[in-house]
Amino acid sequence: MVADHEHSEPPLIRLEGVTKVYGTGEAATYALRGIDIRIGQGEFVAVMGSSGSGKSTCLNIVGCLDTPSSGSYLFRGTEVGKLTRNQRALLRRQYFGFVFQGYNLLSRTSALENVELPLIYRGVVRSKRRELAGKALAAVGLQGRETHSPAELSGGQQQRVAIARALVTEPDVLLADEPTGNLDTARSLEIMDLLTALNRDRGITIVIVTHENEMARYADRIINFVDGEVESDARHGEVA
Amino acid sequence: MLYNAFRLALHEIRRNVMRSLLTILGVVIGVAAVITMVTIGGGATVQVTEQIASLGTNLLIITPGQRMGMGQRAAAPPFEMDDVDAMGREIGAVAAIAPISSRPVTTIFGNANWSTTVMGTDNQYLKVGNWALEMGREFTDSELRAGGAVCILGATVRRELFGNQDALGSKIRLGKLSCQVIGSLHSKGQSTIGRDRDDAVLIPLRTFQRRLAGNQDIGLIQVSIQRGASTARAEQDIKELMRKRRHISASEDDDFTVMDLKDITKMLTGTTQVLTGLLGAVAAVSLLVGGIGIMNIMLVSVTERTREIGIRLAVGALEREVLTQFLVEAIVLSSFGGAAGVVLALVASVLAAKALSVPFVLNVGIVIVGFLFSVGVGVVFGYFPARKAARMDPIEALRHE
Ligand SMILES: Nc1ncnc2c1ncn2[C@@H]1O[C@H](COP(=O)(O)OP(=O)(O)O)[C@@H](O)[C@H]1O
Numbered sequence: 022m023v024a025d026h027e028h029s030e031p032p033l034i035r036l037e038g039v040t041k042v043y044g045t046g047e048a049a050t051y052a053l054r055g056i057d058i059r060i061g062q063g064e065f066v067a068v069m070g071s072s073g074s075g076k077s078t079c080l081n082i083v084g085c086l087d088t089p090s091s092g093s094y095l096f097r098g099t100e101v102g103k104l105t106r107n108q109r110a111l112l113r114r115q116y117f118g119f120v121f122q123g124y125n126l127l128s129r130t131s132a133l134e135n136v137e138l139p140l141i142y143r144g145v146v147r148s149k150r151r152e153l154a155g156k157a158l159a160a161v162g163l164q165g166r167e168t169h170s171p172a173e174l175s176g177g178q179q180q181r182v183a184i185a186r187a188l189v190t191e192p193d194v195l196l197a198d199e200p201t202g203n204l205d206t207a208r209s210l211e212i213m214d215l216l217t218a219l220n221r222d223r224g225i226t227i228v229i230v231t232h233e234n235e236m237a238r239y240a241d242r243i244i245n246f247v248d249g250e251v252e253s254d255a256r257h258g259e260v261a
Numbered sequence: 262m263l264y265n266a267f268r269l270a271l272h273e274i275r276r277n278v279m280r281s282l283l284t285i286l287g288v289v290i291g292v293a294a295v296i297t298m299v300t301i302g303g304g305a306t307v308q309v310t311e312q313i314a315s316l317g318t319n320l321l322i323i324t325p326g327q328r329m330g331m332g333q334r335a336a337a338p339p340f341e342m343d344d345v346d347a348m349g350r351e352i353g354a355v356a357a358i359a360p361i362s363s364r365p366v367t368t369i370f371g372n373a374n375w376s377t378t379v380m381g382t383d384n385q386y387l388k389v390g391n392w393a394l395e396m397g398r399e400f401t402d403s404e405l406r407a408g409g410a411v412c413i414l415g416a417t418v419r420r421e422l423f424g425n426q427d428a429l430g431s432k433i434r435l436g437k438l439s440c441q442v443i444g445s446l447h448s449k450g451q452s453t454i455g456r457d458r459d460d461a462v463l464i465p466l467r468t469f470q471r472r473l474a475g476n477q478d479i480g481l482i483q484v485s486i487q488r489g490a491s492t493a494r495a496e497q498d499i500k501e502l503m504r505k506r507r508h509i510s511a512s513e514d515d516d517f518t519v520m521d522l523k524d525i526t527k528m529l530t531g532t533t534q535v536l537t538g539l540l541g542a543v544a545a546v547s548l549l550v551g552g553i554g555i556m557n558i559m560l561v562s563v564t565e566r567t568r569e570i571g572i573r574l575a576v577g578a579l580e581r582e583v584l585t586q587f588l589v590e591a592i593v594l595s596s597f598g599g600a601a602g603v604v605l606a607l608v609a610s611v612l613a614a615k616a617l618s619v620p621f622v623l624n625v626g627i628v629i630v631g632f633l634f635s636v637g638v639g640v641v642f643g644y645f646p647a648r649k650a651a652r653m654d655p656i657e658a659l660r661h662e
């Protein structure tokens with residue numbers, strides 16, 4: 022079942038024997054039980070699996086928000102588990118865009134300012150930030166809503182603000198944890214179209230977590246998680 | 262980065278105006294208390310110094326008897342006029358010498374009466390004590406020689422007996438003695454120990470001795486030393502002279518006391534300064550308590566904003582940047598408190614100075630120190646909450662509800 026993903030150049034993302042354990046002794050929970058995944062530049066990957074199967078944990082490790090309990094995670098050849106907190110923060114700000122499960126926008130803060138946030142930490146000057154954030158909002162179809170706070174936006178609009186925030190830095194890798202989880206089908210498909218366009222036109226590597234087949238179909242490759250293990254990993258069309 | 266942190270801090274403070282105001286209240290009161298205490302204390306010190314200077318800093322006071330600790334005095338014979346004359350002759354650098362004898366007396370004019378002190382002295386008294394006549398004249402030589410029934414009123418006595426009326430030429434009673442008012446003195450106000458120095462009546466020494474005391478005694482001698490001359494030297498000379506005149510053998514102690522006003526000045530200003538320091542320290546404690554208030558609210562704020570911190574860390578904020586953000590917020594809060602405290606302190610100092618009739622002496626140093634202290638409070642008490650924020654685990658923070 023597992024397809025052969027050997028490439029000539031080293032892959033962008035390489036997980037080998039990665040485990041993640043929460044708690045110790047009796048109370049220990051194995052979120053990941055030794056997974057091997059390689060993802061190359063420009064891939065569009067969907068991660069599927071039932072609730073609690075370790076999808077979010079895996080995504081957090083890939084995004085350098087978390088580190089493996091054991092095993093190795095190489096990002097662009099760098100062993101992330103050996104980096105300091107600050108070094109991982111620097112990796113995040115330079116290479117990754119996140120769309121979190123739930124929207125995780127700053128409340129009582131305008132859409133524009135929410136989108137500006139990652140740019141602040143990249144040291145982009147204010148006028149340039151405004152411009153880029155405005156463009157990112159327009160790209161997700163939210164022009165005219167710049168000054169709205171999350172409370173004044175619908176769920177779908179909030180999700181699109183979150184996507185704009187992830188895209189505004191033009192990241193190499195976009196990680197999205199159930200980006201359509203709270204949306205109706207029409208909105209969800211809109212967002213998937215948007216992600217597909219980003220992957221195709223800008224060559225952004227995308228990893229999205231979803232439990233809906235309909236959404237996963239947009240990806241080139243589907244990785245299936247069961248109980249902290251990779252049950253299947255197949256390119257589009259290889260799996261029924 | 263700092264600019265952004267500053268903008269964010271203002272944003273956050275505006276978002277919670279009421280809470281921010283309550284948070285900084287402690288610092289406001291602390292800073293205001295420190296500055297007010299020190300300002301009023303400084304005013305009091307200046308007042309003490311000025312009052313003593315108005316007495317004449319080169320003043321020596323000689324009294325019979327030796328101080329035996331805590332205000333007690335051994336009995337000793339009083340001075341005589343010969344002692345005064347001898348001092349005038351033999352001590353160099355003397356500017357003026359005034360012999361004084363005094364006792365309490367009730368003064369009466371018409372229906373008004375007033376209990377005061379009557380002092381037998383001469384015109385030198387005015388010179389030694391820097392007294393100026395408001396009205397009338399000094400004693401004449403013949404009045405002094407013959408013991409004339411004339412008097413010069415201190416400002417308080419004049420006010421109590423005559424109010425707004427003209428006192429010159431009127432006859433008043435000093436106990437059993439009736440005498441004519443020939444002058445009145447300018448007011449000097451309260452002395453540093455709270456005695457009203459205007460509450461006295463002057464009469465010629467001879468008149469006092471003959472008509473009131475019935476003896477030739479002199480209770481106290483005031484000597485003022487010429488400007489620039491050494492008071493210590495004069496003090497030494499006076500001691501030697503008086504020991505000789507009073508036949509004190511080398512093995513015996515002095516049976517009189519020479520006091521230097523400079524010593525008294527030092528003692529009194531020293532006391533005020535210690536008091537100021539103490540009050541300032543108490544006020545500083547309240548500033549510390551204000552700082553703890555800021556820390557408390559910052560900790561609450563950090564917990565409340567856990568998700569926000571998680572988001573910032575996830576999009577690439579470094580530990581140091583989150584630390585800066587919260588630290589700047591605490592510092593901005595406490596400096597607002599400090600600034601408000603300075604304003605409050607200035608208002609309170611002016612009012613308190615008026616109420617306590619102490620001069621308002623603005624001490625720019627303590628204003629700056631007070632403000633900087635409030636900034637320091639922000640740094641110290643903001644650091645712990647800010648560090649707590651910076652050390653959060655991004656994932657835990659994001660999961661926080
Ligand atoms: N911080 C944590 N502490 C303890 N257990 C956790 C923590 N995060 C995740 N888990 C556990 O790890 C497992 C995998 O979680 P997660 O990766 O969120 O699954 P998914 O996203 O596929 O629903 C679950 O059993 C979950 O309860």
Ligand SMILES: [Mg+2]
Pocket residue numbers: 076077078122198
């Ligand atoms: Mg999940």
